[in-house]
Amino acid sequence: MTTYRAPIEDIVFAFDHIADLPRAAGAAAMDAGLDREMLELLIGQAGQLAEGVLAPLNQSGDAAGARFAEGVVRMPDGFVPAYRQWREGGWNGVSAPEAWGGSGLPVLLNAAVLEMHTSACMALAMGPVVTQGAVDALLAHGDADLCARYLPRLVSGEWMASMALTEPQAGSDLALIRCKAVPAGDGTYRLSGQKIFITYGEHDLTDNIVHMVLARLPDAPAGTRGLSLFLVPKLVPDGEGRPGARNDVVCAGIEHKMGLRASPTCTLVFGERQGGAVAWLVGEPHRGLACMFTMMNRARLATGLQGVAIAERACQQALLYAWERRQGRAPDGRGGTGEAPSPIVAHPDVGGMLLAMRARTAAARAIAYATATAIDRAERGEAEGQDLADLFTPVTKAFCSETGIEVASLAIQVHGGMGVIEEAGVAQHLRDVRVTAIYEGTNGIQAIDLVTRKLPRKEGGVVAAVLSGWEQILSAVRAASSRPELTGIAPPLAEAIEATRRATAWVLAPERTETERLVAATPYLRLFGLTAGCALLAKGALAAAARLAEGEGAPVLRRALVNAEIFATRLAPAAPGLARVAMAGADAWERGRESLTVEG
Numbered sequence: 126m127t128t129y130r131a132p133i134e135d136i137v138f139a140f141d142h143i144a145d146l147p148r149a150a151g152a153a154a155m156d157a158g159l160d161r162e163m164l165e166l167l168i169g170q171a172g173q174l175a176e177g178v179l180a181p182l183n184q185s186g187d188a189a190g191a192r193f194a195e196g197v198v199r200m201p202d203g204f205v206p207a208y209r210q211w212r213e214g215g216w217n218g219v220s221a222p223e224a225w226g227g228s229g230l231p232v233l234l235n236a237a238v239l240e241m242h243t244s245a246c247m248a249l250a251m252g253p254v255v256t257q258g259a260v261d262a263l264l265a266h267g268d269a270d271l272c273a274r275y276l277p278r279l280v281s282g283e284w285m286a287s288m289a290l291t292e293p294q295a296g297s298d299l300a301l302i303r304c305k306a307v308p309a310g311d312g313t314y315r316l317s318g319q320k321i322f323i324t325y326g327e328h329d330l331t332d333n334i335v336h337m338v339l340a341r342l343p344d345a346p347a348g349t350r351g352l353s354l355f356l357v358p359k360l361v362p363d364g365e366g367r368p369g370a371r372n373d374v375v376c377a378g379i380e381h382k383m384g385l386r387a388s389p390t391c392t393l394v395f396g397e398r399q400g401g402a403v404a405w406l407v408g409e410p411h412r413g414l415a416c417m418f419t420m421m422n423r424a425r426l427a428t429g430l431q432g433v434a435i436a437e438r439a440c441q442q443a444l445l446y447a448w449e450r451r452q453g454r455a456p457d458g459r460g461g462t463g464e465a466p467s468p469i470v471a472h473p474d475v476g477g478m479l480l481a482m483r484a485r486t487a488a489a490r491a492i493a494y495a496t497a498t499a500i501d502r503a504e505r506g507e508a509e510g511q512d513l514a515d516l517f518t519p520v521t522k523a524f525c526s527e528t529g530i531e532v533a534s535l536a537i538q539v540h541g542g543m544g545v546i547e548e549a550g551v552a553q554h555l556r557d558v559r560v561t562a563i564y565e566g567t568n569g570i571q572a573i574d575l576v577t578r579k580l581p582r583k584e585g586g587v588v589a590a591v592l593s594g595w596e597q598i599l600s601a602v603r604a605a606s607s608r609p610e611l612t613g614i615a616p617p618l619a620e621a622i623e624a625t626r627r628a629t630a631w632v633l634a635p636e637r638t639e640t641e642r643l644v645a646a647t648p649y650l651r652l653f654g655l656t657a658g659c660a661l662l663a664k665g666a667l668a669a670a671a672r673l674a675e676g677e678g679a680p681v682l683r684r685a686l687v688n689a690e691i692f693a694t695r696l697a698p699a700a701p702g703l704a705r706v707a708m709a710g711a712d713a714w715e716r717g718r719e720s721l722t723v724e725g
């Protein structure tokens with residue numbers, strides 16, 4: 126049995142000192158009574174639901190898995206009532222507009238809620254993530270009738286949604302999509318084809334499921350320019366908007382995955398029984414991919430948050446175990462009495478792993494929350510917010526999901542042999558989080574997006590402004606080096622910024638070939654994430670040091686200093702090496718690829 130404690134203090138600290146909550150909410154919202162007390166209450170309630178209702182389902186849900194029989198998917202025991210409780214709490218619509226029944230709160234708030242609910246039970250919490258994606262798509266592109274018919278039920282969570290892009294031959298390459306939609310002459314379309322890997326494509330949590338499907342119109346040009354977005358309800362609503370006749374879409378099966386076993390990943394077949402599923406066009410014809418892209422930033426933030434969430438839970442579990450398990454004698458016999466063995470937390474190697482896990486988790490949270498603030502600002506029309514959201518989204522998705530994987534793997538290491546025994550519950554975290562580097566655009570695709578599309582924006586002006594912002598943090602750290610923790614941060618932070626500056630200039634140089642940029646992409650993204658994490662934790666450390674100097678003594682302040690120092694001294698020094706890898710050019714790769722033959 127594993128437990129979870131919602132890290133409220135760390136979340137509130139990140140709101141206050143890293144992600145700039147008032148900026149996320151906007152001055153107008155704060156003036157209009159969006160007060161701190163209310164926000165803290167909300168975070169506290171989300172934490173209670175996570176600890177008391179969702180967390181107890183995590184292991185049992187994994188063991189039972191979602192079950193498929195004759196087109197129907199049944200969720201594991203306890204999931205249906207837990208979802209009902211979650212929905213009745215209004216958690217589905219935290220950041221949805223009030224006009225559609227949501228709470229209209231910042232994306233940053235929703236990010237914290239999502240983090241806690243995902244830590245508690247990722248398989249259940251990821252269903253609503255997809256629904257929130259469909260809400261975003263309808264808000265941005267749906268016509269008045271579609272919005273009126275579907276948004277209230279999707280925002281409340283009465284119905285859930287799926288996002289159906291992938292087909293057997295079309296994964297990363299959506300240009301290969303074959304699903305078709307033909308006009309029916311009455312304003313609707315008939316959609317046919319097969320989609321695979323569709324998260325929550327079928328289940329028994331809600332009566333109706335609203336599929337958002339990418340397909341081609343008959344006159345569509347080839348490639349991604351010929352894709353249109355369609356809404357296909359499982360049950361077609363009647364005149365009153367209630368779930369009506371069964372549509373021509375069936376679930377042909379669910380995948381048996383290494384993790385997330387309670388989250389149904391479905392094969393959906395459209396149009397095999399009645400000649401086509403009734404579908405409605407969302408947005409303009411042939412603009413489907415653009416429609417999907419408008420909500421990509423939030424969906425990719427959500428995937429990064431899954432990495433943060435699992436990392437947090439893995440940290441908590443490893444720390445508990447490291448205090449319980451006794452082996453050997455640590456230096457100075459620390460933690461052991463007489464001849465008794467020490468708790469393994471006292472061994473420098475184990476303690477080092479735990480400190481690195483916690484620091485990396487805090488850095489990932491900082492990056493994800495700062496990105497949420499940028500998205501909030503972008504949604505209010507702030508150009509700088511949009512620039513930052515666009516630049517940081519691929520970094521958040523890839524760096525935070527890799528953090529989840531790395532931290533979950535280290536949690537197994539801390540557990541020793543028990544780590545690979547399922548009953549201990551720690552292996553599940555790695556199994557669950559592994560896919561976050563794959564779906565919502567693989568991490569390789571994120572790195573390519575960063576290097577080829579985001580860095581060149583405004584002739585490198587966006588990334589240059591970010592680098593300057595980090596340098597300001599560095600100057601403040603240097604100026605405030607009164608505490609030993611801060612003194613240790615400045616040199617590696619300076620090196621990491623300098624390494625990122627050099628690698629950025631190298632990648633953006635006009636003489637770079639396309640291959641050189643693509644070979645550089647993944648090490649560059651890791652470098653950028655490392656430096657961003659180091660700078661943001663340093664920013665938090667400055668605030669923590671100031672509050673400690675004023676006489677406050679909350680443990681979260683000490684933790685913020687420790688996380689920043691550990692990240693800077695034990696993780697960030699990898700930055701210059703990553704920059705060297707990014708700038709190594711493509712010659713070794715060109716020579717090496719000759720050897721990638723399967724003949725031997």
Ligand SMILES: Cc1cc2nc3c(=O)[nH]c(=O)nc-3n(C[C@H](O)[C@H](O)[C@H](O)COP(=O)(O)OP(=O)(O)OC[C@H]3O[C@@H](n4cnc5c(N)ncnc54)[C@H](O)[C@@H]3O)c2cc1C
Binds near residue numbers: 287289382570
């Ligand atoms: C559990 C789970 C849930 C999912 N949920 C959904 C869902 O709800 N809706 C949905 O539509 N899809 C969903 N997917 C599908 C997911 O989005 C795809 O698996 C993902 O986009 C990758 O596609 P692929 O699996 O075909 O891999 P491929 O595209 O075949 O990629 C294989 C490898 O090649 C690399 N690669 C591919 N193209 C390029 C390129 N141009 N440049 C460099 N490298 C490249 C990739 O990075 C990867 O390493 C889900 C998948 C899983 C496993």
